[in-house]
Amino acid sequence: MTDFRQQFLAFALARDVLRFGEFVTKAGRRTPYFFNAGLFNDGASLRELGQFYAQALLASRVACDQLFGPAYKGITLAAATAIALAEKGHNLPFSFNRKEAKDHGEGGTIVGAKLGGRVMIVDDVITDGGAKREAIDLIRAQGAEPAGVLIAFDRMERGRGELSAVQELSRDYGLPVIAIATLDDLLRFLAGEPRLAGHVAAVEAYRAAYGAAGG
Numbered sequence: 001m002t003d004f005r006q007q008f009l010a011f012a013l014a015r016d017v018l019r020f021g022e023f024v025t026k027a028g029r030r031t032p033y034f035f036n037a038g039l040f041n042d043g044a045s046l047r048e049l050g051q052f053y054a055q056a057l058l059a060s061r062v063a064c065d066q067l068f069g070p071a072y073k074g075i076t077l078a079a080a081t082a083i084a085l086a087e088k089g090h091n092l093p094f095s096f097n098r099k100e101a102k103d104h105g106e107g108g109t110i111v112g113a114k115l116g117g118r119v120m121i122v123d124d125v126i127t128d129g130g131a132k133r134e135a136i137d138l139i140r141a142q143g144a145e146p147a148g149v150l151i152a153f154d155r156m157e158r159g160r161g162e163l164s165a166v167q168e169l170s171r172d173y174g175l176p177v178i179a180i181a182t183l184d185d186l187l188r189f190l191a192g193e194p195r196l197a198g199h200v201a202a203v204e205a206y207r208a209a210y211g212a213a214g215g
Helices: 003-014 043-060 073-087 130-141 165-173 183-191 197-210
Strands: 018-024 030-035 066-069 094-102 108-112 118-122 145-154 177-182
Touching: 003 018, 003 043, 003 177, 003 183, 030 197, 043 073, 043 145, 043 177, 066 073, 073 094, 073 118, 118 130, 130 145, 130 165, 145 165, 165 177, 177 183, 183 197
Parallel strands: 066 094, 066 118, 118 145, 145 177
Antiparallel strands: 018 030, 094 108
């Protein structure tokens, strides 16, 4: 595990974004851990989070010309990532969409830079993939090309079939999905933290029950 992934998980734990205990997922599964990126909710946290997104994107070596944040969570994440990339010498334009089209002023559903070239979609997680599919279709409708999807955490958990929502999205659109950290990274992180090692068995059991094929 590269340093920035380990640092990201430690950061998420410190901000209470990553928690351990007994939780229920949106799908109704009992899970021993929970990741809620919405709790990165102050200026300092958002600034640091943007740095991790930028590191993950640069480490992936996936080329892109601009960033796009799907409404609503993706808006601040794309902006924070754009700032972090600029600080690293990669000044990219960014944009986001409105949920409803505006019929006055500049109009339309896109705010920010005009979509063009290879566009990286930035969001928190992929649950069922619906919002990302809408973003991909929107980008293509504007004459641009999606370059991939950049997310904070991949649970590597299957959906209704044997694949995860991440795997299904990648398969259906032929796009890379880049995560700052994955369940694999989380298990390595737990194994390396003596105070958290007691959670390893529960997380491994959950993965055995609900892990995606090939994950």
